[in-house]
Amino acid sequence: MAPVKVFGPAMSAHAARILVCLEEVGAEYEVVNVDMQAKEHKSPEHLARNPFGQIPAFQDGDIVLFESRAIAKYVLRKYSKSAGVDLLREGDLKEAAMVDVWTEVEAHTYNPALSPVVYECLIYPAMRGVPTNQKVVEESLEKLKKVLDVYEARLSKHDYLAGDFLSFADLNHFPYTHYFMGTPHASLFDAYPHVKAWWERLAARPSVKKLSAGMPLKF
């Protein structure tokens, strides 16, 4: 079986969302770089993979996909049985629902609060040479604190977000949280002991450690 292909820069947080799932199931894969500076993501070749001209994109034989969470779920569904891993819990109505709930929370609540801090403190200064917009950072941190209040309550009751089992919901938090820890605001998590412990459990996973090594915090 040919390795699957993930198209996009390996450092990209959205690509990492897929790569961590590939690592967890032990699948063979290849990362094919897409040169964003050279606008390669807008080339006809890439638009054929992702008609919105974004990264990542994915190929498994004749199957071409885009949207990182959709790709990651495909990977988990395809390889879970053979890998003996069950991160989606689709065999159990209630557990699968809890995985979906906290996957949506990451997408619609956690990430919108946390990622502007990553963009303003790390990405924009490095990629666009612009200074950090402190107002955006302050507003985002205020939102993030409220979100972490809820996470702290949840993780005081369960080891992981969907329940007492690691799932796709937890793994989705890895890429942007990893980069957040490279901003001057990493110590925010110290005020949320259960959240911090949960993050450290995730960061200690071999899949996460391996990928983190390729995602430097200094751009």
Next chain:
Amino acid sequence: MAPVKVFGPAMSTNMARVLVCLEEVGAEYEVVDVDFDAGEHKRPEHLARNPFGQTPAFQDGELMLFESRAISRYVLRKYKTEGVNLLREDNLQESALVDVWLDVEAHQYNPAISPVIYQHYLIPMRGGTPDQKLISESIEKMKKLLDVYEARLSNFKYLAGDFVSLADLSHFPYTYRMRHCLIPIQVSRRGGRA
């Protein structure tokens, strides 16, 4: 079996996403209003259903859920039949395409269309003036998205393929409101397939 409960204002667009799925599967359900103006969404009773104080929330027996797309998936899985299979989780490729276009709705379509709805409907309801610049910018984004949708729907009857799925249904609530806006957007030129 007791009817499931959906908590939130019946007219809310995110509520409609869940309700259309319940209708599609023919499940018995009850809508329980949550009075935003009275701050009900921030009170302990509702926070126990949705710790972020948002709607919709959902209850099936002892199971409490929130996030409209997660609730929708639960409903479609629980009530799935041979005839009503809107997630296609029995087929690796089909389920992936459902997920792709559901994520497009969530991360591209929705962020482009919802400012238009919010500015056109909700702001005037609160006595404010719609931000025409934001509406115009959102419509420009929507046009670019609809170019991609047009190409896709020229090849397939529905977004995930030649079968209707949650990906299509998820577009219903905001698109319905858009069709009733007094804004000249040429949805009809694009076949109005939503």
